Amino acid sequence: MREIIIAIIRGKMLNLSYTILVLFPVIAVALRVSMNGLTLQSRRSHTMSMMTMSAATIGPRKKVVVLGGDGFCGWPTSLHLSEQDHDVIIVDNLSRRKIDIELGCDSLTPIASIEDRCQVWRQISGKRLRFRYLDLQHDYAELLQFLKDEKPDAVVHFAEQRAAPYSMKDDRRKRYTIDNNLSGTHNLLCAIVESQLDIHVVHLGTMGVYGYGTSGGEIPEGYLDVILPGGRSSKILHPANPGSVYHLTKCLDALVFQFYNKNDGVRVTDLHQGIVWGTNTLETIRDERLINRFDYDGDYGTVLNRFLMQAALNIPLTVYGTGGQTRAFIHISDTARCISLAINNPPKAGDKVEIFNQIAETLRVRDLANLINDKTGCGIRNLENPRKEDAENDLEVSNQKFCNLGLSPVTVEAGLLDEVVNIAGKYQQRCDRSKVLPNSFWNKARADAAATDKAR
Amino acid sequence: MREIIIAIIRGKMLNLSYTILVLFPVIAVALRVSMNGLTLQSRRSHTMSMMTMSAATIGPRKKVVVLGGDGFCGWPTSLHLSEQDHDVIIVDNLSRRKIDIELGCDSLTPIASIEDRCQVWRQISGKRLRFRYLDLQHDYAELLQFLKDEKPDAVVHFAEQRAAPYSMKDDRRKRYTIDNNLSGTHNLLCAIVESQLDIHVVHLGTMGVYGYGTSGGEIPEGYLDVILPGGRSSKILHPANPGSVYHLTKCLDALVFQFYNKNDGVRVTDLHQGIVWGTNTLETIRDERLINRFDYDGDYGTVLNRFLMQAALNIPLTVYGTGGQTRAFIHISDTARCISLAINNPPKAGDKVEIFNQIAETLRVRDLANLINDKTGCGIRNLENPRKEDAENDLEVSNQKFCNLGLSPVTVEAGLLDEVVNIAGKYQQRCDRSKVLPNSFWNKARADAAATDKAR
Numbered sequence: 001m002r003e004i005i006i007a008i009i010r011g012k013m014l015n016l017s018y019t020i021l022v023l024f025p026v027i028a029v030a031l032r033v034s035m036n037g038l039t040l041q042s043r044r045s046h047t048m049s050m051m052t053m054s055a056a057t058i059g060p061r062k063k064v065v066v067l068g069g070d071g072f073c074g075w076p077t078s079l080h081l082s083e084q085d086h087d088v089i090i091v092d093n094l095s096r097r098k099i100d101i102e103l104g105c106d107s108l109t110p111i112a113s114i115e116d117r118c119q120v121w122r123q124i125s126g127k128r129l130r131f132r133y134l135d136l137q138h139d140y141a142e143l144l145q146f147l148k149d150e151k152p153d154a155v156v157h158f159a160e161q162r163a164a165p166y167s168m169k170d171d172r173r174k175r176y177t178i179d180n181n182l183s184g185t186h187n188l189l190c191a192i193v194e195s196q197l198d199i200h201v202v203h204l205g206t207m208g209v210y211g212y213g214t215s216g217g218e219i220p221e222g223y224l225d226v227i228l229p230g231g232r233s234s235k236i237l238h239p240a241n242p243g244s245v246y247h248l249t250k251c252l253d254a255l256v257f258q259f260y261n262k263n264d265g266v267r268v269t270d271l272h273q274g275i276v277w278g279t280n281t282l283e284t285i286r287d288e289r290l291i292n293r294f295d296y297d298g299d300y301g302t303v304l305n306r307f308l309m310q311a312a313l314n315i316p317l318t319v320y321g322t323g324g325q326t327r328a329f330i331h332i333s334d335t336a337r338c339i340s341l342a343i344n345n346p347p348k349a350g351d352k353v354e355i356f357n358q359i360a361e362t363l364r365v366r367d368l369a370n371l372i373n374d375k376t377g378c379g380i381r382n383l384e385n386p387r388k389e390d391a392e393n394d395l396e397v398s399n400q401k402f403c404n405l406g407l408s409p410v411t412v413e414a415g416l417l418d419e420v421v422n423i424a425g426k427y428q429q430r431c432d433r434s435k436v437l438p439n440s441f442w443n444k445a446r447a448d449a450a451a452t453d454k455a456r
Numbered sequence: 457m458r459e460i461i462i463a464i465i466r467g468k469m470l471n472l473s474y475t476i477l478v479l480f481p482v483i484a485v486a487l488r489v490s491m492n493g494l495t496l497q498s499r500r501s502h503t504m505s506m507m508t509m510s511a512a513t514i515g516p517r518k519k520v521v522v523l524g525g526d527g528f529c530g531w532p533t534s535l536h537l538s539e540q541d542h543d544v545i546i547v548d549n550l551s552r553r554k555i556d557i558e559l560g561c562d563s564l565t566p567i568a569s570i571e572d573r574c575q576v577w578r579q580i581s582g583k584r585l586r587f588r589y590l591d592l593q594h595d596y597a598e599l600l601q602f603l604k605d606e607k608p609d610a611v612v613h614f615a616e617q618r619a620a621p622y623s624m625k626d627d628r629r630k631r632y633t634i635d636n637n638l639s640g641t642h643n644l645l646c647a648i649v650e651s652q653l654d655i656h657v658v659h660l661g662t663m664g665v666y667g668y669g670t671s672g673g674e675i676p677e678g679y680l681d682v683i684l685p686g687g688r689s690s691k692i693l694h695p696a697n698p699g700s701v702y703h704l705t706k707c708l709d710a711l712v713f714q715f716y717n718k719n720d721g722v723r724v725t726d727l728h729q730g731i732v733w734g735t736n737t738l739e740t741i742r743d744e745r746l747i748n749r750f751d752y753d754g755d756y757g758t759v760l761n762r763f764l765m766q767a768a769l770n771i772p773l774t775v776y777g778t779g780g781q782t783r784a785f786i787h788i789s790d791t792a793r794c795i796s797l798a799i800n801n802p803p804k805a806g807d808k809v810e811i812f813n814q815i816a817e818t819l820r821v822r823d824l825a826n827l828i829n830d831k832t833g834c835g836i837r838n839l840e841n842p843r844k845e846d847a848e849n850d851l852e853v854s855n856q857k858f859c860n861l862g863l864s865p866v867t868v869e870a871g872l873l874d875e876v877v878n879i880a881g882k883y884q885q886r887c888d889r890s891k892v893l894p895n896s897f898w899n900k901a902r903a904d905a906a907a908t909d910k911a912r
Contacts, residue, residue, distance in 0.1 A: 140631065171650045175596065178642045179635075183707070186634045194627045196900070215691075216684025226692075228672025236670075236682075239692045240711055248715045252638070252708045255696055259704045264899050265843055361511035388719055443720050444652070 059344030063150065067136060067188070068158030070114045071096045072293050073204060073276060073335050077156065079283035079290065080336035081343070088153045089150060090114065092159070093135040095180075096293075097338040099166070105300070105435050107293035108309065108427045109279060120289045136184035144191040147199065154200040154343050159184055160249065164208070165386070165440035167246035173440075174245045174452060181249035182256070191259040200346040201268045202339060203227040203257065207328045207359060209272060211241020212393040217399045222270065222355025224226065241418075243389055244442070254353075261353045269342045273358035274328030274397075277304035278415065279423045281333040292332065294423055297435040304329065305419075306411065306436060311376040312424030313431060316405045320438070321385035323366030324392030328359035331410040341405045356402055360409030362395045368412065376420070385452035388442040466604035476626060482774075515800030519543045523592060523644070524614030524763030526570045527552045528749050529660060529732060529791050535739035535746065536792035538583045538797070543605060546570065549591040550617070551636075552749075555622070561756070561891050563749035564765065564883045565735060576745045590763065592640035600647040602657065610656040613649075615640055616705065620664070621755040621842070621896035623702035625884050629896075630701045637705035638712070640794065645716040656802040657724045659705045659713065663784045663815060665728060667697020668849040675853045678726065678811025699845055700898070710809075717809045725798045729791065730853075733760035734871065735879045737789040748788065750879055753891040759821060760785065760868065765887060767832040768880030774893060777841035779822030780848030784815035788867040797861045812858055816865030818851045824868065832876070840909040844898040 069090030069427045082088045092114065101122070112120065118129045136159045146153075160166060160181040167177040185203070192199050199400040210219050215238065219442055224238045237258060240251035253270075260266040284292045295301045296309035326380050332336075338358045347354040369380050399407075441447035525534040527545030538544045548570065556562050568576065574585045590598055592615045603611075616637040617623060623633040641659070648655050668676050671694065680694045693714060694705035709726075716722040740748045751757045752765035763773045788796075794814045803810040825836050841847070855863075897903035 048705075081798050140627075144627075171596075171600075171646045174646050175639075175643060179639050180710075182638055183631075185633050187631060190627045193899075214690070216686045216688045216690065220685075225685055227678075229681055230672040232672045234670070234672065236695045239695075242715055244712070244714070244719075248711060251711050253696070255704060255707050255711070256634075258696075259698055259701070263700075443649075 002331055008144045013191060059084075059340075061085050061087065062153035062343060063089070064343060065091055065147075065150065065152045065155045065169075065182075066158065067155060067161065067243070069131075069156075070094055070117075071158055071162070072295065073162075073332065074156075074158040075117070076281040076292050076332055077158070077336040077339045078129065078282050078341060079121060080281060081156075082121065082129050083125065083283050084340055085127075086234045086343070088127070089130045089152070090118070091132045091134050091136075091146070093133065095161070099300075103166075103297065103299060103435075105295070105297045105432070106430070108296050108430050109291045109294045109423060110288075110430070111291060111293050112289040116289055118294055120287050124286050124290070129154065137180050140187045140191065143187060144194055147191055147195045147197060151197055152199055154202060154346070155188065156339055156343070157185065157188060157201060157203045160204075160253075161246065163300045164244035164246040165438065167249075168244050168387075168439040168442050169299065177245050177249055178252075181246075182252050185253045187267060189256060192266055193260065193264045198267070198349070200343070201257070201266060202342045203253060203268065203270045205253065205270045205272045205355075206247060207272050207274050207357065207397065208243055208247035209240055209251045209254060211243065212240055212326075212390060212395060214239060214241050217396065219357065219395070221357050221398055221401055222272065222353070229258060243387065257353045265349065267347045267349065267351065269347060269354040269356065271338060271342060271356050271358040273338075274330045274357075274362075275302050275304065276330055276332050277302060277308075277333055277412070278332040278410075279305075281336055283336075294427070296431065298425075298438040299440055301436070303327070304368060307369060307372050308416075308419050308424045309428075309431060310370050311420055312428045313433065314376070314378050315433070315436075316379035316381035317369045318371050318437060319366060319380055319382050320387060321382070322391050323369055323382065325389065326362055326393050326395040328357075328362050328366045328395065329412060330358060330360045330395050331415055334358075334360055334407065334409045337407060338402055341402060341407065345405060349357060357397050357399045358402065359397055361401050361411050362397055363412060371413070371416070372416045372420075375416075380405075384446075384449040385437065386438040386441045386446050386448055386450055434444055468617055477658065482560045493838065515540075515796075517541050517543065518609035518799060520799060521545050521547055521603075521606065521611045521664075522614065523547045523610075523640075523665065524616065525587075526550060526573075526753065527614055527618070529618075529788065530612075530614040531573070532737040532740050532788055533614070533792040533795045534585065535577060536737060536789075536796060537612075538577065538585050539581065539739050541583075543584070544798070545586045545588060545608070546574070547588045547590045547602070549589065551617070553755075555617075557605050557755065559622075559755060559891075561751070561753045561888070562886070564752050564886050565746075565747045565750045565879060566883070566886070567747060568745040570746055576743055577739075580742050580746070581739075591644055593636050596643045598646065599643060600609050600650055603647055603651045603653060606655060607653055608655055610650045610658060610802070611644065612795055612799070613618055613641065613644060613657060613659045614768075616660075616709075617702065618904070619756045620702040621894065623705075623757070623896050624700050625896040633701050634703055634708075637702075638708050641709045642712055645722060647711055648722055649716065649720045654723070654805070655899045656799070657713070659709065659721060659724065659726045661709065661726045661728045661811075662703060662812065663728050663730050663853065664699055664703035665696055665707045665710060666694055667699065668782075668851060670695060673852065675813065675851070677813045677854055677857050678728065678809070685901065699843070723803045723805065723807065725803060725810040725812065727794060727812050727814040729794075730786045730813075730818075731758050731760065732786055732788050732791055733758060733764075733868070734788040734816055734866075734875055735761075738791055739792075743819060746819035750883070752880075752887060754894040757892070759783070760824060762892060763828050763873050764872075764880045765884075767828050767834045767876055768864050768884045768888065769887060769899050770832070771889070771892075772835035772837035773825045773828060775822060775825050775836055775838050776843065776894070777838070777847050779825055779838065780820060781845065782818055782820045782849055782851040784813075784818050784851065784853050785868060786814060786816045787871055790814075790863065790865045794858055797858060801840060801861060813853050813855045814858065815853055815855050817867050818853055819868060827869070828872070828876075831872075839894065840902075840905040842894040842897045842902050842906055844902055866895060
């Protein structure tokens with residue numbers, strides 16, 4: 001109902017097809033109740049959560065460029081922003097699809113081409129969604145001209161290599177991650193300054209910039225209150241403690257934002273996101289050709305999605321080390337919602353870089369594995385940890401700012417089985433089992449340990 | 457005498473030509489006493505200071521690669537290390553000379569080609585000094601093979617675009633500075649890990665990474681003691697507060713070092729250097745073909761060298777803003793000595809990144825201008841500040857670590873007039889006066905202010 005009210009507020013025509021689209025997930029739930037009794041409760045709460053947020057995200061219509069809008073987070077976010085009536089332009093160099101080719105992997109879900117995706121969305125939603133092929137690292141002149149031509153209100157920046165294991169695979173990939181991510185981010189800031197436009201940058205960062213256990217308690221949102229020598233209080237950018245080259249690039253980005261904010265007054269919102277899980281959102285489930293990508297491979301599959309895939313295939317969940325790592329998680333549909341909130345609540349001129357922790361909850365990896373194992377009985381297999389990280393850590397994170405803006409996030413417990421049945425289960429025949437195990441190692445010691453483990 | 461004792465300690469043949477070279481500066485002073493009575497005292501203390509350090513820098517002979525060894529700091533350092541009997545290989549892409557061409561500028565001093573420089577040094581010192589043309593940003597494969605072939609004990613990393621004004625000139629130069637500096641540094645670390653060699657990295661950073669007034673007192677050497685929320689004490693990497701894209705790259709480098717040190721145990725010494733002034737060292741004055749470069753232009757000329765040039769030409773010293781900026785300074789000969797100390801005192805395996813503040817003293821810019829004006833009467837002209845920075849700041853910096861290793865640095869007061877007479881004066885006919893004024897502006901507001909100032 002709130003979706004409908006919003007549509008009225010915005011003066012849109014309330015037609016039948018729109019009503020059907022809005023109600024689609026509810027209808028879908030009703031139709032599939034008999035399919036799997038277990039899924040009913042989680043699906044219902046999941047859907048309700050998706051709907052309760054909408055009122056808080058209302059903002060004026062904006063022109064929004066989504067850099068990396070063809071990717072795992074970028075695509076559902078682009079649709080969500082379009083659905084919210086923003087004028088969305090996707091910019092992408094399709095690097096994620098190219099890396100699939102390079103690694104011999106593929107999304108578990110069959111994803112349509114970006115051209116088809118945009119066309120289908122137009123057919124289904126009636127909203128224009130444009131696409132521009134552009135490489136942020138290499139096409140600076142085109143980027144600058146594009147900004148001058150389009151004059152966007154906001155740019156959402158997802159256009160970075162985003163897998164920690166890929167970033168640690170070898171020197172080629174370490175260098176690619178650094179060069180691609182940092183040059184891309186810097187080119188964007190540089191072009192914004194050069195364009196003399198007042199464009200709000202919304203950047204996808206990671207909780208991993210903080211490291212674990214260095215805050216002195218709950219991890220605050222970006223800035224840390226400390227007492228300096230001599231007793232003076234100060235609020236500093238939270239010290240960086242990245243655990244991979246990928247995470248390092250997000251720490252580097254943070255310094256670039258601080259500088260361009262200080263020197264040129266660029267308005268930036270940096271979102272320190274937890275590990276994203278899930279696949280679909282209210283928008284991507286409207287048509288199979290809109291489906292989001294689902295990565296389950298050792299490089300790009302985030303821990304929970306890998307577990308879900310393994311559960312669907314009924315093979316043991318691969319836990320790295322003791323599984324004592326505590327991490328922050330967020331569902332993909334909340335990613336899209338948070339971006340929307342960030343766009344609708346930009347920093348004012350002169351404000352320092354706004355930083356939000358974009359997470360729903362924290363969970364220990366072995367608890368996550370046990371949760372899935374309890375429900376599926378697929379078993380658990382502990383592997384030598386390919387990563388150099390603490391075996392066990394606690395994690396307490398503030399996500400007060402998004403909650404204050406009305407976010408009521410989906411939790412793993414509530415949304416989990418949905419994914420198992422509908423994605424991992426449905427497309428399991430597309431899975432290449434040889435790709436699930438880790439094949440990137442943080443350093444030589446970790447590679448050696450894994451080799452010994454395998455030989456055992 | 458200590459130089460001679462060191463030579464004996466190292467088992468070198470003590471021959472006549474060596475003795476003459478060592479004593480050359482002393483002889484030169486004696487010969488030139490009558491030339492300018494004013495210079496006698498400063499020159500003597502300068503020379504003595506150069507000599508008192510030597511005993512502390514004795515270390516085992518090492519193979520040392522100097523990246524950027526053709527540049528303003530790199531060249532005298534390479535000679536100093538060679539003189540100290542290290543096996544030195546200069547690696548450079550000659551970018552500094554190319555930028556001169558790009559800007560239509562040239563070193564005030566006539567510098568020989570790198571090939572001639574190396575050959576002359578061999579003739580004069582009897583020591584081999586090799587040169588390899590290589591671009592750190594673009595020639596990764598060659599860099600890796602070079603490291604594998606040469607197996608250096610240490611790499612000194614000067615190979616970065618090092619002028620703040622140039623880095624702020626326009627989007628092309630901002631991007632070049634970021635891409636060149638960060639990719640270069642990362643390629644180096646990446647190649648060291650890939651080579652599986654235990655190479656000590658000595659990096660030239662800048663005092664500018666700290667910003668001004670954010671430490672709560674004296675700026676410590678790299679790490680800051682803070683009290684975290686909850687009352688726990690912690691030693692954190694000093695928060696970054698860069699004042700230009702150039703300074704930003706040094707802050708980015710610092711995070712790269714922290715990561716590769718933590719993940720792969722790379723041993724790194726990062727030197728946070730003050731503003732370098734002066735031209736020659738004990739080694740570069742041995743033959744005019746060994747002379748170091750001297751930049752006086754608005755982009756590459758550091759503040760004190762610009763003032764010296766202006767004094768020699770008897771034109772007013774151009775002070776930006778009120779001249780209330782307090783900065784840290786170091787003489788070029790101390791730069792070379794500090795690098796030598798850093799090479800001879802590497803971090804141990806497992807140590808965190810070692811950080812030294814490489815400075816002699818702090819001075820307020822207007823005091824510096826007054827000092828020179830008092831002695832030369834050339835006058836002072838206050839310009840609109842092209843930089844976005846605090847008009848006035850205090851600065852207190854610890855340089856205890858180098859002092860503990862025996863550094864007794866040259867001060868401006870002691871070494872100043874030497875430079876005016878011998879460099880700026882001698883080569884003043886080579887000066888292009890049109891290049892002295894600032895022509896890079898930190899942002900649009902600063903450019904506008906400068907234009908208004910000029911129109912007045």
